[in-house]
Each structure stands twice: as C-alpha cells, then as structure tokens.
Amino acid sequence: MSSPSAALQSRIAVLGAGEVGSTIAYTLLANPIASEVLLVDPKEQVRDAQVQDLSDSTYHGNTSSLIRAGTHKEAGQCDIVVVTAGAAQKQGESRTDLVGRNQAILQSAIGDMKPFKDTTILLLIANPVDILTYFALQYSGLPAHQVLGTGTFLDSARLRGALALRAGVTASSLNAYVLGEHGDSQFPAWSCANISGIPLPKFPGLEALDQDSLADETKQKAGSIVESKGATAFGIASVTASICKSILFDERIIRAVSHYQDDLKVCLSKPLVLGRKGVVQTVDLPLDKREREALTESAKSLREIIEQAEKEN
Numbered sequence: 001m002s003s004p005s006a007a008l009q010s011r012i013a014v015l016g017a018g019e020v021g022s023t024i025a026y027t028l029l030a031n032p033i034a035s036e037v038l039l040v041d042p043k044e045q046v047r048d049a050q051v052q053d054l055s056d057s058t059y060h061g062n063t064s065s066l067i068r069a070g071t072h073k074e075a076g077q078c079d080i081v082v083v084t085a086g087a088a089q090k091q092g093e094s095r096t097d098l099v100g101r102n103q104a105i106l107q108s109a110i111g112d113m114k115p116f117k118d119t120t121i122l123l124l125i126a127n128p129v130d131i132l133t134y135f136a137l138q139y140s141g142l143p144a145h146q147v148l149g150t151g152t153f154l155d156s157a158r159l160r161g162a163l164a165l166r167a168g169v170t171a172s173s174l175n176a177y178v179l180g181e182h183g184d185s186q187f188p189a190w191s192c193a194n195i196s197g198i199p200l201p202k203f204p205g206l207e208a209l210d211q212d213s214l215a216d217e218t219k220q221k222a223g224s225i226v227e228s229k230g231a232t233a234f235g236i237a238s239v240t241a242s243i244c245k246s247i248l249f250d251e252r253i254i255r256a257v258s259h260y261q262d263d264l265k266v267c268l269s270k271p272l273v274l275g276r277k278g279v280v281q282t283v284d285l286p287l288d289k290r291e292r293e294a295l296t297e298s299a300k301s302l303r304e305i306i307e308q309a310e311k312e313n
C-alpha cells in the first residue's frame with residue numbers, strides 16, 4: 001500500500017473549470033489529497049480566475065496542496081486526470097442528451113493530452129458518464145483498469161444517505177449499492193444490502209421500507225436539484241475526492257464505479273477493489289434473478305447509445 005506521503009507527492013489534473021471542476025478542485029485542496037492540483041480549461045480567463053479564487057483557500061495554513069493553471073499536455077503526465085470537461089444538462093434534458101456534444105469534447109481533450117504517463121488514471125465525471133468512460137478507454141489507449149467513471153457511486157451515496165436517515169444510523173454502517181448506468185436504467189442491489197450484516201427488512205425502522213419508491217427517489221434526485229439550482233456539484237465533488245484518495249493512497253476499498261465489462265462490451269458500475277492501479281480486482285455480488293436481468297437491461301440500453309453514437313461520428 002502507498003504511504004500518505006507518497007500520495008502527497010502526486011498530481012491531479014481537473015479538466016473543466018466550471019461548476020463541477022472548480023468544486024472538485026476545492027475539495028481536493030481542502031482534504032488535501034495530492035501535492036498539486038492543475039486546472040485545465042480552454043476558457044483561460046475563467047480558468048485563471050478560478051485558480052486565483054481557489055488559491056485563496058490554501059493560504060491559511062491547513063493545506064500543503066497547491067493549485068495552478070495547467071495545459072492538456074501537462075494533464076497527460078499527472079497521476080489522475082479528472083474529466084469534467086463538457087456541457088451540463090439544461091432543465092428538462094437527460095444525461096444521455098449530452099452524448100454528441102460531450103463525446104466530441106472528450107475526443108479532442110484526450111488528443112490534446114496524449115501521450116499519457118504509463119500509470120495515469122482517467123476518471124470520468126462528464127455525462128453521460130458511462131458512455132464517456134467507454135469512449136475514453138477507446139480514445140486514450142490506456143489499459144482498462146486505468147479508465148474509470150464515477151458512475152453510480154454518487155447514486156449509492158444518495159441511497160445510503162436516505163436509508164441511514166430512516167434507520168437512525170450513520171451512512172457508513174450501510175452496505176448498499178446502486179448498480180448499472182448512472183441514469184435511468186440504474187437499480188439498487190437490494191438482495192445484497194444490509195446494515196452490519198442484518199438484511200434491511202429486519203433492521204428497526206426499515207421493516208416497512210418501500211423499496212421501489214426509494215429507488216425512484218434516488219434516481220430522480222439529480223434531476224430535481226438541477227431543476228431548482230441548475231447543476232449538482234457538492235455530492236459529485238465529495239465522491240470524486242474520495243475516489244482520488246482511494247487511488248493515490250492505494251486504499252483497496254470496495255466501491256461501485258463505472259469500468260469496462262468485457263462480457264457486456266460497455267462501461268457501467270459494479271463493485272470493484274479500488275487502488276493505485278485503478279481497478280485492482282472486480283467483485284461479483286450474488287445478485288438475484290431480477291437484479292441480474294436489470295443489469296443486462298442496463299448494459300443493453302448503454303450499448304444501444306454507444307452504437308448510435310458510433311454511427312453518427
């Protein structure tokens with residue numbers, strides 16, 4: 001395992017200095033997780049103003065992490081490249097409506113970053129995140145274990161939060177994963193969910209849990225935030241910082257994040273062991289029949305979007 005001091009000699013590049021990229025940069029600096037954070041955006045005036053503002057958060061003495069503007073070429077030499085570059089959903093748009101625009105941005109950004117350092121991990125945030133993770137793997141030529149998307153880690157956090165409130169325990173006491181697409185075909189793996197080994201329906205406070213309505217609430221949460229404030233940023237920033245820490249500190253923690261599925265020919269979220277090489281090992285949950293079918297359906301809908309996008313480009 002890597003020591004914290006090794007991790008603190010690491011560099012993370014954040015592509016995109018918009019709402020999400022700047023919030024991620026702030027979270028990385030505040031923890032701190034790497035020695036240097038590079039912010040990369042073709043809108044230089046916005047990028048530089050974000051760097052100035054973010055640098056003010058580092059001067060009070062509690063962080064040794066530095067922020068500066070960077071180029072795409074420099075990003076390609078960083079330990080982790082966090083990709084937020086791309087359009088965000090407008091009110092009424094779905095994540096998959098962004099595919100054409102964001103695929104083109106991704107292809108050009110990856111072209112500008114190449115060649116990558118051998119051990120660089122690409123972490124996709126921009127939506128539709130599973131589709132872009134798939135294309136990032138194609139465009140970058142990096143090994144599959146080094147290309148990840150945040151996927152349903154954020155949805156799993158939302159689900160755990162809602163369950164934790166109902167059960168009156170902290171969210172970290174819960175084992176509960178949302179799997180599949182970070183989007184409409186996602187589903188919670190209820191059959192494997194538990195609190196300290198106790199199945200959810202047996203835990204006090206959760207006996208009458210309406211699983212379908214909670215799954216729906218989890219799925220709709222992003223949409224309702226975007227509808228009211230135009231974007232989501234804090235949840236994804238926290239999840240991204242957690243993934244970066246798990247990678248750089250070689251934590252070997254189990255997380256459901258998006259990665260390539262050789263059998264399904266798509267990227268989607270299933271649990272894996274997360275460490276310095278990215279995917280250290282995959283983890284097969286003992287899903288029930290309905291969940292196995294939901295996973296196949298989720299992969300099928302992602303595959304259709306990929307094939308359509310490949311036809312159009």
Ligand SMILES: NC(=O)C1=CN([C@@H]2O[C@H](COP(=O)(O)OP(=O)(O)OC[C@H]3O[C@@H](n4cnc5c(N)ncnc54)[C@H](O)[C@@H]3O)[C@@H](O)[C@H]2O)C=CC1
Binds near residue numbers: 124127
């Ligand atoms: N995976 C997830 O759970 C989440 C994903 N997102 C996604 O993150 C993405 C970014 O959202 P926001 O920051 O709100 O959008 P934004 O519009 O505020 O920022 C996007 C930034 O990307 C920049 N950009 C464009 N081309 C670039 C390139 N080639 N290299 C570097 N930067 C480039 C733009 O100049 C802009 O500043 C969206 O696709 C959004 O849907 C947002 C929240 C959660």
Ligand SMILES: CC(=O)C(=O)O
Binds near residue numbers: 095127154222232
């Ligand atoms: C925007 C988005 O993908 C989310 O907050 O889940």
